[in-house]
Amino acid sequence: MAEHPVYDVIIVGAGSMGMSAGYHLARRGVRTLLIDAFDPPHTEGSHHGETRLIRHAYSGDPAYIDLALRAQVLWEEAEAESGTELLVPSGVLNLADSGVYSFAGRLVEAQKRKVRAEQLDADEIRHRWPALNLPESFEAMYEPDAGYLYSERCITAYRQLALAHGAELLTNTPVLNVTAREGSVTVHTKNGEYHGAAAVLSAGAWFKSLSPFVSLPIKAVRKVVGWFGSTPDFEAGKFPGFTLGGEEGGFYGFPSIGGAGLKIGRHDTGEEWRPGEPLAPFGSLESDEGDLRRVLEAYMPGAAGKLLKGSVCKYEHTPDEDFIIDRHPEYSNVLLAGGFSGHGFKFSSVVGEILADLAVQGNTRQNIAPFALSRFNTGPDQPQPKPILEEIE
Known part of the structure; x- marks a missing residue:
């Protein structure tokens, strides 16, 4: 050899x-x-899966905010050097039931590091994005300088x-x-x-x-995402990237890009996977589509249309x-x-x-x-x- x-x-x-x-x-x-x-x-x-959120207002250790801000600079440099659009500054709307989660810590850390973040109540959220169907218990942290990356x-x-x-x-x-x-x-x-x-x-x-x-x-755990038929209210340019936390769990998603449908995935839960094992395709479990659809029907009914595509990937969790x-x-x-x-x-x-x-x-x-x-x-x-x-x- x-x-x-x-x-x-x-x-x-x-x-x-x-x-x-x-x-x-x-x-x-x-x-x-x-x-x-x-x-x-x-x-x-x-x-894989086309898109990933990029946001800057993290809670916990301040190192995350510093890393996110540096990451943004480096993505912009890579975009310029490659001549390829990598990052879309769509804003990111973080939604949560106040009985389940509070944005207070993240807002404090954002203010310390001069990261723009707005706190919104349910009325303000519905005024800006009328297609959302949110109960009064919901609040939001909106990051206007955040967005998504084409992964x-x-x-x-x-x-x-x-x-x-x-x-x-x-x-x-x-x-x-x-x-x-x-x-x-x-x-x-x-x-x-x-x-x-x-x-x-x-x-x-x-x-x-x-x-x-x-x-x-x-x-490693198996994760799924789905793209659902949605109204024009959820098109890119009109609707931001988002996270959503409630009694149903933690979710994240993206506007409909080029008519592909609103994309949504669930952050928590997932079936453990080991290298060498088959990865069950989307739809193998009722919860693959069911969990995503239930959240859309509850909070984003205009994005709860026909399932246009589903995909599976892997998370790699530390404790x-x-x-x-x-x-x-x-x-x-x-x-x-x-x-x-x-x-x-x-x-x-x-x-x-x-x-x-x-x-x-x-x-x-x-x-x-x-x-x-x-x-x-x-x-x-x-x-x-x-x-x-x-x-x-």
Whole structure:
């Protein structure tokens, strides 16, 4: 077998985080190899389905707001460099039953960091968006500067830019194993071994396939989204991206883009999935369409038309729904990025930058302390699951 060249960094998993990291590394002149089991963008991970929300008013650790603001800047830069529309500033309307969830914490953090966010009561919401059918108990936090990203376009743009800067990409190449020592990493694939000084592991819902080299507290779950026939009130340009939390659970969605229908998904619940298992297609469970339709009929009746399309994807949850961005517990030259828990895509531009920072200079200006793997050590301070409405998309 021919000897493969030695790379500075090998990236295992070229989805949203991995492809972004590949771009940020290659543009700095780092010899970079990306390896993916499929051909990104693809439908075997967490990045397909056309759109993802990008918003900035997060609760919890302030690091999220800082990352979201930096991510926005980097998406705009990628859009300019690629010449492709990636981001639509549609605004995002966060709706919730006040008996279930309060936006107070997020509004306070937004004000501290000068993120524009408006608090609206049910009357104000209905006045601005008359097609919504909301009871008096509902309130909203509207982010006028937020919007949505075209997810597959984002992956494609970073792929093209990474390759243009000299990165290499191996597609349809499953990784069988990873071995490492300080200063050296070997990635074993069905097509042979690849050697690098360092590695980034960003395998998403497929992290369990890298065991026993790394074992992370990540659970992959099956998720569904559906596109429903809707009235003109819900067309892009008239209706924003949205999240919705109530007794029914936590949901998120997008306006009808080009007549495709309003898109809606559920953030909480989901059937556990493991690498190698079949992923049941949309419609296999009554709840696939049923949960989505019940919410639309209750709150957005004009968007509860015929199901136009359904899709399935995967979330990769950590126990507390916060990310993992850290070094391997045994090998400092192996970086880990996973557990993005259904709300991580918007951050992939800045996560890629962070991984490049760590690989090249050993540190990053971003605060990644909340994403340390050590927080999952057993003990009284072990993180607890968040409420299902805490962070959506």
